[in-house]
Amino acid sequence: MRKIREVIVVEGRYDKNTLAQTVDATVITLGGFSVFNDKEKLAFLRRLAEKQGLIVLTDSDGAGFVIRNYLKGALPKGLVKQAYIPDIHGKERRKRAPGKEGKLGVEGMRPEVLLEALRRAGATFLDEEEHADERGEPITKADLFMLGLTGGENSAERRKALLKKLDLPEHLTANALLEALNLLYDKEHFFSLVKQELE
Secondary structure, three states: OEEEOOEEEEOOHHHHHHHHOOEEOOEEEOOHHHHHHOHHHHHHHHHHHHHOOEEEEEOOOHHHHHHHHHHHHHOOOOOEEEEEOOOOEOOOOOOOOOOOOOEOOHHHOOHHHHHHHHHHHOOOEOOOOOOOOOOOOOOOHHHHHHOOOOOOOOHHHHHHHHHHHOOOOOOOOHHHHHHHHHHHOOHHHHHHHHHHHHO
16 A cells, blocks of 8 residues: 555545555545535645645546546646546446446556555655655656647647556546646657657
């Protein structure tokens, strides 16, 4: 059981149950869209973000991204990390039918997938020695444009192909993509990946 310093925020109690079997961390449920009208919960999340840092881990469907984007605007920047699960099609065991987009949510992910999502987000694993982050130059919007991933003909298709290859959810906006890429790759590694993939 890996111990994580940050508080992890998930949509519902089934997500929380799954995480509780994977990591030793404080996990807060949002209650889905009800968080939009819950000023007390938002104030609580702000306090937690300032004290310990927060990791937002929502499903990779459209609804998950609506909640994620709302929290991005409502919580202090720099204190909130974004963890993304990959798009995996299927249905959770407890459900009769798959969700609207046919994707597994947080509750349907295997423990190693969740750990990798948290690691990629920059979670602080308390059972590891902290290594200094030796990242090189960051990836910029100009880089995405130059690589034909934004603002050009076929850029949406190229971006979609790249997201699939990198195991990132298809609903990422250009800004969220940039944030995720900078968490996962240095510029040089990213450029070589894109060239292999898209040429």
